[in-house]
Structure formats: C-alpha cells, structure tokens
Amino acid sequence: MKPFAYVRAAGLHEAVTAHAGRPGSRYLGGGTNLVDLMKLGVESPTTLVDLSRLPLDEVEELPGGGLRIGATVRGSDVAAHPLVRARYPVLSQALLAGASGQLRNVATTGGNLVQRTRCPAFQDVSKPCNKRAPGTGCGARDGVHRDHAVLGYSAHCIATHPSDMAVALAALDADVELYGFQGARTVAVTEFHRLPGDHPERDTVIRPEEIVTAVLLPPVDPGAASLYRKARDRASYAFALASVAAVLALEDGVVRHVSLAFGGLAHRPWRATRAEERLTGARPTPDAVRQAVEAELSRARPLRDNAFKVPLAHNLACDVLGTLARGAEGGTRTP
Incomplete structure (x- = not known):
C-alpha cells in the first residue's frame, strides 16, 4: 500500500485548488476505475480529492426540455430516471448494458466519461504502454489485441474506450460541462475524448485541474x-x-x-x-x-x-x- 493524502472537497473551487496545489493528485468519484488502477500499480496518486460531497448529484430538467445530469449522479439512478427512460431510452439501455448492478450503484456519470482503457498492456505495468508510460511502445500491437481498435488508432496506441454510456451520449449530441480555474465551459461529447495520435496518454481534452460537473442532453425530437x-x-x-x-x-x-x-x-x-x-x-x-x-x-x-x-x-x-x-x-x- 502506497500512502496518499485525502481531501474531501466541499465546493468546486476548493476541489480545483486542492487538485492543482498537490502534484500527482487525482479526483475521486465512485472510485470503481481509479481504485482498481491503484491496486494494479498503474496509478499512484499523492492525493485523492473526493468529489462525492459536491452538489452535483441531481438530474434537472432544463428550459426547452433538455436534461442536466450532475457528474456525481450514479449510473443506476440515471438509467432508472423517468425522464431519461421516456425521452432518451438509448442512454438508459446503454447504462444497463454496462458493468454490474453493484458497480452501477457506485459509479458516477463523470467517472464513467473519464474512465481509462481496459487494454491488458495498459493495466500490466510489466508491459510497454505509451498510454501509461509515453515512449515505451505499445505492447498490444504485436501481442493480445483481439478487443482493440479498428478505427482511428495510431502507431502509438490501439486501445479502445470502454464506456457504453459515452456511446449513447455521442449519438444524442450531448455536451460535457467542465469547471476549472478559467471558469465553466462545455465541450461536445463527440470532441471530449481524443484519438491517440502521437499522445495516447491524453485521453480527453480536459485541462489538468478541470472537473466534469455535468452532462447536458439537448431537447428530444418528439418524432x-x-x-x-x-x-x-x-x-x-x-x-x-x-x-x-x-x-x-x-x-x-x-x-x-x-x-x-x-x-x-x-x-x-x-x-x-x-x-x-x-x-x-x-x-x-x-x-x-x-x-x-x-x-x-x-x-x-x-x-x-x-x-x-x-x-x-x-x-x-x-x-x-x-x-x-x-x-x-x-x-x-x-x-
């Protein structure tokens, strides 16, 4: 067990400040991915900034009929929400197709979006992986890659993104709401995750200290x-x-x-x-x-x-x- 500091943030600015002020810190939501990576030795954070007490746990109807799903809303709650099931069945179906009921009860909406790949080379610290350790090579390309990418990959990385929810959000033209030192901004889900290119270690366009605060769903087309x-x-x-x-x-x-x-x-x-x-x-x-x-x-x-x-x-x-x-x-x- 490697020691780490723990901060339970009470507000967004406190969370961003705690994260930026401690090199090697990581945000903690449900922990269903991060804690696994810590056990495997892939992640060794110096500080965990707990976001679970932030006021981001609501599903709100927006003017015009859209929805705002807070980043700490659990997967099970999103899948079962009456407005999601009625207006965006593809999202409910995708969430129910992912993980197990126990994990959906813990995993958060924001954490789902920023989860890391399940590539075996990435998760095994004895193997080369440009995503985990840039410049070391890709252990999957000439190794086990049955589950890997057939579109958009590069010579540096052939991993796939594991989220079911994100695929539904891409089809729904959803946006991701972010908060950092430069304030709030929104990014289209289709532009949030990066293709690997020369920098597969960068999974998303999120800035180092930014927090995913919500997912924004546009009004549904009644037809x-x-x-x-x-x-x-x-x-x-x-x-x-x-x-x-x-x-x-x-x-x-x-x-x-x-x-x-x-x-x-x-x-x-x-x-x-x-x-x-x-x-x-x-x-x-x-x-x-x-x-x-x-x-x-x-x-x-x-x-x-x-x-x-x-x-x-x-x-x-x-x-x-x-x-x-x-x-x-x-x-x-x-x-």
Missing part, C-alpha cells in the same frame, strides 16, 4: 426513436466487442434525422458521420442502410486478430437502424 445494442463475449459484465447507439426520425418515409455512434471500435465513441450523410434524406431501405454502414466502416483498418469486429459492427448497425426504421413506419416511438 425520434433511439436504441442501443452491444455485442460482448458473455451476457453480462463484459466490455463491448462492438456496440451501436442510434437515433432516427422519419418524415413521410424519408430520414429527417439520424445519428449513429459505435463503441468498442476506437479510442473514443465513433460518430458515423459518413453513414449519417448517406442516410439523411433517403428512405431507410435495407440496401440503403447497408451501403451507408459499409461506407462508414470502409475506413476500418483491422489488425491481425480483430478483423471480426468489422462485420460484427456492420450487422449490429444494420439491425439497430432497421429496427428503428420499422418502428417509425409502424407509428411506434420506441422499438
């Missing part, structure tokens, strides 16, 4: 339906090999709005902009959906052991979009 689906090695408590979150609205049988995001394929939730562009204004026939998804996944570069992810993601996306299209044509809002 839209949404759905989340996940493929994994076992029925529960497993990370996605591939997942899909989609929102679809039709008008006179034509796609008025579509958003599609993949999980398990990249360093961040992958927003399928090529597929969306092809489908918008078109009739969502099986052929049209298939061609749009193929266009998106044509940029995939599978590795030695994970080429199966491309047809898996393709079939998931076609199934999800087809289900939503049939539901819309049948007059039902949710499948």
